[in-house]
Amino acid sequence: MKRIVMLASGRGSNFLAVASAITRGMIHGRCVGLIVDRRGTLAAVRAEECGIPVFLVDYPGFSGKSEYEEELTRTLGSLAPDLIVLAGYMKILGSAIIRDYAGRIINIHPSLLPSFPGLDAQGQALEYGVKISGCTVHFVDEGTDSGPVILQRAVPVLDDDDPKSLAERILHEEHIALPAAVSLFCEDRLRILGRTVIRLDSDFQEGRSGST
Numbered sequence: 041m042k043r044i045v046m047l048a049s050g051r052g053s054n055f056l057a058v059a060s061a062i063t064r065g066m067i068h069g070r071c072v073g074l075i076v077d078r079r080g081t082l083a084a085v086r087a088e089e090c091g092i093p094v095f096l097v098d099y100p101g102f103s104g105k106s107e108y109e110e111e112l113t114r115t116l117g118s119l120a121p122d123l124i125v126l127a128g129y130m131k132i133l134g135s136a137i138i139r140d141y142a143g144r145i146i147n148i149h150p151s152l153l154p155s156f157p158g159l160d161a162q163g164q165a166l167e168y169g170v171k172i173s174g175c176t177v178h179f180v181d182e183g184t185d186s187g188p189v190i191l192q193r194a195v196p197v198l199d200d201d202d203p204k205s206l207a208e209r210i211l212h213e214e215h216i217a218l219p220a221a222v223s224l225f226c227e228d229r230l231r232i233l234g235r236t237v238i239r240l241d242s243d244f245q246e247g248r249s250g251s252t
């Protein structure tokens with residue numbers, strides 16, 4: 041069973057999608073904690089309702105980013121995660137944490153990367169005038185939304201969309217994509233080869249060639 045730690049900053053609907061998939065037995069892992077970076081998040085309320093421990097690393101309570109990151113590092117260390125899931129975590133993780141957990145941090149982003157990284161991805165997509173957008177689950181590297189892609193799901197962009205309607209359509213797909221990616225990770229079915237993430241078959245056995 042993999043130990044999963046999730047980080048969130050807000051509403052927590054992606055957190056809940058993963059937590060529910062765990063409860064339904066669809067993910068071979070358990071969520072050992074949700075870390076939130078501010079007080080009063082709906083994500084924290086949802087975690088408490090699920091019986092998942094919540095850890096507050098309250099960004100405004102620190103004198104700067106490095107003090108905040110030190111406490112975050114300590115909190116993560118105490119939870120010994122196999123996998124860290126950024127589920128609507130609205131900060132850029134420090135490079136020390138990214139290096140410590142290389143290949144073990146995944147993020148969900150509401151666009152088809154590499155298009156529209158960063159904030160307001162849905163607004164960027166509308167501004168650009170694309171006809172298809174979607175979401176991307178990817179491993180986290182030291183860039184912004186730039187790590188190897190695990191999976192993507194597409195949605196149409198409609199002529200009368202505004203950022204809210206497009207965000208809702210994409211969010212529906214996020215709730216499918218993120219639990220699916222977490223499940224693949226927890227089954228050891230993901231391999232990172234350069235920029236490419238290979239998805240192994242479920243009956244794959246390491247060291248077996250499969251040839252006759």
Ligand code: GRF
Binds near residue numbers: 053127
């Ligand atoms: C999602 O759209 C996610 O892709 C983005 O922030 C939003 C968080 O939503 N990074 P929620 O907190 O999971 O409901």
